[in-house]
Amino acid sequence: ACGSSGTDEAKPAAGGAGLEKTKLNIGVVPVPSSAPLFIAKEKGFFKAEGLEISTETIQAPQPVMPKILNGGIDAFLTSYVSLITITDSGMAKLKMLAESQQGAPGVNGVVVTKDSPIKEPKDLKGKKIAVNTVKALGEVTVSAQLKIHGLAPSDVTFVPVPFADQLTQLKAGTVDAAWLTEPYISAAQKDLGARLLIDTLSGPTENLPLDGWATTADWITKYPKTAAAFQRAIGKAQQIAATDRQELNKVIPTFTQIPAEAASTMAIGTFSTSLNATRIQRVADLLNEFQITKNKIDATTLVAAPSQ
């Protein structure tokens, strides 16, 4: 039952100039980073390229790797951390087709409750910090921040707790701090009066590229024109997302359950319009530094040549 054939094999599409594949199934995570895809869909950028897009909700690429390998999913939203870890595992060669968000102040951070005895980062020593998944962005960026304050990753305990449950755990006191992302940070501040203890996208991790649309290297080799068409369409949408906050506010509530009001007030990263291997190399180096990957990964192997 395992095969590597895609859903619909190449047939010259009406709108697309000889695309190898026109129907794509995209794995999306219901977070703001997926917004450009929905903007592109809504504005007809895909249609203009001759692409027909269907989406499937996923949480992270690791659990759905089989689907990615056997062609059930063509491209998907992934964090660079996942991209690099997967590459490091040797299971698949993945490449970023287009970047989505880049770090900006207030998008990720460690929060503590209003009356927490933890007043500054170094008070975290010996404490439990909730992260959404183990061995991922949370651990890396928090570790990088702790390093400035003289703490090693082993000085704290990272506990896996889904984002949605972290606020209650924080309130219940089962964890001392939580590494959160938006819209949870806003919610923590609003509901619990929580304090943002560390902005984990500042200092050594400032402007860290966060995530983007990836696929396998094999897929790009097999469907080069399709890949390019996808990149063009998403590129136009990135442009809109980067410049028009209204557009984002409008689209986010359509594919997430973030209420419109929260969507318009929460912090959002920068939507980048290019793929920059040097920037990505910072992520790979951090991962290697904190021993989440075993090998040093060369970032240039992780990007698909951007189309023009």
Next chain:
Amino acid sequence: MKTIVSRIAWLWILPVVLVAWEVSTRAAQAVYFPPPSVILARLHELWFSGPAAHVFLTDEAAHHLLPSLGRLVVGWAGACLVAIAAGVALGRSAVLCDVFSPLIHFFRSVPPPLLIPIFMTMTGIGTPLQLTAIVFGVSWPVLLNSLDGARYVDRQYLETCEVFGISRFRRLTRVILPAASPKIFAGLRISVALALIMMILSEFIGSTEGIGYRMLVAQSELDVPTMWTAIVLLGILGFVLNAAFLRFERHVLTWHRGARKTD
């Protein structure tokens, strides 16, 4: 000697399956299906290559395996006690059964991954959470089977008790429990395996150690052989626990086999 040989002979299916597995995985070369030889090598390296002084357990095993097993045993035992007591009580009282059964059937249908965070707010992180999760997840089949077993005791057994004025307590321990025991044991047997499953699930959230946690890490690192070692380890544990369980059951249900055998 002969009994040992004949007992082992019944395991013939294991080598057959192992060989078939090895051959087919080698042929298929699928990333997700490493051959068993690779898995076993990894299993040995990861968990059992420690010093003889530690019964060959590695530090990794001591850190992840032992706490998991401890929680498994305590959680399972606790769940069985709670579930048999509750099941028999509900099975013997129509009122209690009617009042509580909607709640029971409600809670047993809620996926534990959705409830574990709620438990966590009450228990905090660590062993109490895992124990709660194991007890919660494991109880249902035992509860349901004990309830059914206690409810459908042959009427004449109960009438006999009543006629001879056998006290409630003795009626329970000497008649209802034995009469329900075939069903209760079916529930227990289901629960042994379920306890292993809940042990893993409970370590997926809010845990920093244990086989489940190790598996989670392996999954996020896409370390397929290590994922498989956890699977194989679970299988072996299940096999061993089940064998122990059957031995216990055989001891307790001797009468049942005698009374139910045909030539």
Next chain:
Amino acid sequence: MTNARRTLRGVLGVAGFLLVMEALGRTGIIDPYLIPLASTILTGAARLLANGEFLSQVGVTLSSCAIGLLLAAAVAVPLGTAMGTVPAVERSLRPLVEFLRPIPSLALLPLAMFLFLSGEQGKIALIVYTSCWPLLINTLYGLRDVDPLAKETLRSFGFGSYDVVRLVSLPSAAPFITTGVRIAASVALIVAVSVELVAGGDGIGVFVTQAASGNRRDVVLAATLWTGIIGLLVNSLLAKAESRLFRWHRARAGEEAL
């Protein structure tokens, strides 16, 4: 009439539970931020009924469960019957079964998704895998509990083993097996939702994922409530069918608690 009374008692039980939870929340013994008030969750759940998206996801989950359960029964009951009637089969397969049983479906998730191109099929495969075991074990124990004299009666009339199984063992083990079905039904629901939570696709689990990433904990809890309610409804349907089919079983047993 007695049925009405039983339902009434059940309603009282549920109402009592809800009142206690509400009271605990209102008096602050349980922090309503950690476990929202019963009334809050209930209104949220009621609101979901008007949510077409949610309803269609429920449909997806339920149909996977139903298909999975049917397939599981089609596999487990014959297998359990073979194991329960032919000791050699039982002893040969036991090591394998006992090895496979404790492996959580979530651990097999990547493998299932790799083997089955469509996520839906992978999910169903896992439902079958997991709900097989309670069915298998209960079938096995049910067959073991058949009165030997009943079997001998049929044998004495010259019926072969196949007929003995069909005409005596299975009917007499049927109440046991249906207990297995009821356990398996909720297991199926649990697996379906858990798989959807992790692997995505469609279904209640995906709806929950979406709600969770929007930090809509109220919606998550409302959906959680609904999975429980669905399990409850499925169970009462099965129980009703059971009591209709196995009148003889209740008649012989002292069902009324004394």
Next chain:
Amino acid sequence: MLEISDLTHSYGAYQALGGVNLTVAEGELVCVVGPSGCGKSTLLRSIGGLLRPTGGRVLVQGRPVEKVPDDLAIVFQDYSRSLFPWMTVADNVSLPLRRRGGDRRSRAAAAVEALEQVGLPAAAGKYPWELSGGMQQRVAIARALAYKPALMLMDEPFGSVDAQTREDLEDLVLQVRRSSGMTIVLITHDIDESVYVGDRVVVLSKSPATVVGDLRVELPEPRDQIATREHPDFVHLRAEVGRLVRGMRSGEPAAAPEAEAASPEQEPAPAAPKA
């Protein structure tokens, strides 16, 4: 001891008991005979409080039967289902003895003694399913005897044993009754047996059952298997009971004048012979 008035019972639409009146004095041994399926077991279950009759009254020692009366024992017709397969024979017999107090040792001794009385000295350590049908039946009798109840109800207790054992058991029951003064209601199909062991023989009509005959047996005590059975009164009574049962079977109405004459139902039961 036992007063039954206008007792009726229906299973759904089917009326099994059609107004039974019966009084049993303390220490009396009453045999009940009647066609198969007439309602004898139903009557017994009503006396034992295992069945809530649809009409009429049952008083045991002056108190209406609502739950199982104290100090009662039943030997069930379906004896094999009333022995617990998970207990040894000795445990089955000694289980109810807890209520009588005494330590474990004395209970075990009582159980063994009762088993000896019914001719099963070697069965104590076996399980019920290792015994033959007749042996199981005797275990059920031993259990009831060891319990020494004030009121004993026996539903065809000797149906599965051979003639000789049956006679021994009949004598055993008579002897235990004499020594402990218990009241016994015994259902039997054997007319000879009913006359031999009974102080009275009550004949039921086919269902809806009513009492169509209530005969005092006035044979010399103690009874003896050979002498009693040769006694002219025995032969006469036996024929009388036989005629009543047969009369019922051939379809005569329950209130046939002849039967009525022979059954002074409404009369207070005659004083029982004292132990």
Next chain:
Amino acid sequence: MLEISDLTHSYGAYQALGGVNLTVAEGELVCVVGPSGCGKSTLLRSIGGLLRPTGGRVLVQGRPVEKVPDDLAIVFQDYSRSLFPWMTVADNVSLPLRRRGGDRRSRAAAAVEALEQVGLPAAAGKYPWELSGGMQQRVAIARALAYKPALMLMDEPFGSVDAQTREDLEDLVLQVRRSSGMTIVLITHDIDESVYVGDRVVVLSKSPATVVGDLRVELPEPRDQIATREHPDFVHLRAEVGRLVRGMRSGEPAAAPEAEAASPEQEPAPAAPKA
């Protein structure tokens, strides 16, 4: 039809059958009597192929019994457990008829007819647990009779019914045997009954059971409940069987010379009366 030689059976260490020799001719009706627990049911189960004896041989129609012989029916001693509670009485009776072929309608008709023969015309649609003990026993008999087997084994088939019904059933068995020519082995505790229905009466010793008596009954045919029982030969035979059974009970060895004399075990069975 049936040849049993040196049949032994032990349950674990306990020897139930101690070398039984018995030959039954085609169409014969042999009654087996013996003390309770001696091994009668064990013997029956061995003939029926439900039990693998530990020694000796059983031949049915010349073939050794390895599995259940074709064309056999058994009425079990524990009749209530041999009826299927999930089927109506009619279904219980017609179930074995499936092996005889025929359509559903004719099977149902045969079942109803058999039920009428045993006096239960109204029970067809009920469930076994809605019947009295005696009625259940009659259902079990009806099931075996409807099946019309070549060899019928009956283990105390009339133990739970009243005297009148018992006589009717005895006559029914005799009549069915006469009309269909089946061979019957019937275990009973009633010595009168064994002489009344049997062509031969075989007496077993207590266990380990052996044949201690094998008496031909040569009473005029057809038998009649009143005339036969008054026949001087009947009275004589009854006494003879009684003596044999009693002799066993009082502990005489199985090979007591007197018993031996009365039991020409090794003789070929006399020719059976043809239907």
